[in-house]
Amino acid sequence: MPASPLTLKGLTKRYGGTAVVDGLDLEIAPGRCHGLLGPNGAGKTTTLRLALGLVTPDAGEIQLLGHPLPAKAAPARARVGVVPQADSLDPDFTVQENLLAYGRYFGLSQSEIQARIPDLLDFAGLSGKADARVPSLSGGMKRRLTLARALINDPDLIILDEPTTGLDPQARHRVWQGLRQLTARGKTLLLTTHFMEEAERLCDRISIIDRGRIITEGSPRALIRDHIDAHVIEIHGEELAAWRPRAERLCRRCEQAGETLFCYTAEPETVIAELDHQPGLRYLHRPASLEDVFLKLTGRDLRD
């Protein structure tokens, strides 16, 4: 089996006495899409910055594409593409000029970059926009250009920090399509996201991170299977308090958040049959998702 593009061992980073990353271990598989999920402040972005050699850890080891970091950051980053969370495109440049300027940072010659630009624009769905100025692009186009920019050096590993935050559904689906194409071409992806749906669709493997540690890891399906029952029934209504003991007897796990009771069960039929005779209660029955796992493991408290 080929070596892992990125291995983190016992990684720790403290800010003012608080460990933002706290003994984190992570190994990502080549050619796969690995998702890093966690609430705000869980340490996702710091982990990515450590993994790129931008921040020096207080303890632990980082191997990026065979290079120890942060010592050998330059040759390692030469084989990595990064899609940052914040837009960092050059607003004074056209689409094409953005790619040209960025390619030069990798030591590519103008002719090498020019040769790559048509394919990248095609991949990003920006073929007609080569000479458009960045401020005239939509949010989705900017994100796709950022993705194309991250591919200018034909990287082995692409790191994406919340690649679809702020995009409308159409734009998000278009980015997903692009990311799937990349894994199909054998690229390794490491992405952070808040969208469980995104992680569930794209990632072969997911690590859930909280308080600077990986708290669980596995394929999306395995995480759901291992951590939660297959069905969720969300119940609300004025009779909820009275009915709750019954729900707890029928379901393996019940959790109340505000006015809603979340019931997790492998056999929803009995619960639903009873709920249908409760006029004071309304309910929604749906299959369990990664979001349920995430909320179970990281809690429902706001993290801002």
Add this chain to the structure above:
Amino acid sequence: MNFFPVWQRNFMVWRKLALPSILGNLADPLLYMLGLGYGLGQFLGDVNGVPYLTFLAAGTLAYSVMNSASFETLYSAFSRMHVQKTWDAILNTPLSLADVLLGEWLWATSKSLLSGLAILAVIWVLGLHADFALSLWLLPIILLTGLCFSGLGLAVNSVAPNYDFFMYYFTLVITPMVLLSGVFYPPDALPDWLAGFAALLPLTHAIELARPLVLGQVPAQPLLHVLVLAAYGGAGFWLALHLTRRRLLC
């Protein structure tokens, strides 16, 4: 060290916006020099034995280089560092922060070199210089002055929370320096204590080098002035490197 793509990126942007940039950096000091030189010169007669316009030329040259280096490393570099996140984007590539800052340092110096050259060209065209061969020494002086103020500007940039912060630098450092360092009048016109203070300012040393070269003389103590400018610029850059690292890479 691989700073050239960073320099090149800034050059690519500058090429697109060159006209307003040239107007701002070059025409403005020139108008001051010609306006004050001819206008005020009518009333002043000779200053230090030369027409006021000739006296003003060296000061304007140094002042123009300083201004151009400062604006580039403050407002423009801050936009790239903080607003547009250009530096963050570059740091995700194999380039290091030292590459980014070196590229910015040399870029701002290049822009200030252009400002200085424009004033020098006017000096030559108007025949304000006494000796052409000696006036050629102004070229390395312009370069050194540019490095000095670009280095200082990057240090100020590294601690700036927003654009407004630069008003402090301009109002408390640049403007007093322009008034005390001998741009508009000989510094020996100042009371001793103030002249002593002025002698600590980098612009004073740039003018102490430039003025004799315009007037056809060899500067007194050239090594001292060169060292002071190099020390300010070098210290500024070193500080910028450390403070920007703390700002962006922690």
